[in-house]
Amino acid sequence: MYTLPALNYAYEALEPHIDGLTMHIHHDKHHQTYLDKLNTALTNYPDLAALSAEDLLWHFADRVQLKTPIDIATAIKNHGGGFEHHNLFWEIMSPNGSREAVGDLSAAINARFNSFADFKIQLIDVATKHFGSGWAWLVLNEKKELAIYSLPNQDSPLLSKHYPIMGIDVWEHAYYLKYQNRRPEYLEAIWQVLDWQKIEERYQLGLKK
């Protein structure tokens, strides 16, 4: 059984950028529901449940789809994605942290996108234009190159063996209470609480995956 990770900071710690009520509902209700539905889907598949959620999605094509009926595979894709994406999301934010890329990731971003400022413009543009629910991602692709794109719903880059370095949740549940339809304001607010030291740690993990 997977379990809900606690936040490493108080629910209100990201204010005024991300409000405490949104954090409570997002973590305690939405994330919890993805978790519950993932655990339900895996009830009769203990060998799959023994994998980390990351590996469950990474090996989706070669393990999950082969071993489970289509409706269970779909539940694992949707709720496994929802569970793992939110694990990542809480991890890459913090009330104090590096607000610009550091270390090897900083060099890789500058090499790929010209500068951190240009990278921000591209990522925010993708997140702003994403139609409907989904996530904007910075991933390491199969060539271990950085790439920006968005995916709908809880479709995971991991399904394509792309390692998500960071992602921004653009489901309305992530911002509607405070920002209503003003997604660009939410994206600017999220940018203020990203912790690039944590994102650098994910970059290093992705290089080794």
Ligand SMILES: [Fe+2]
């Ligand atoms: Fe979410």
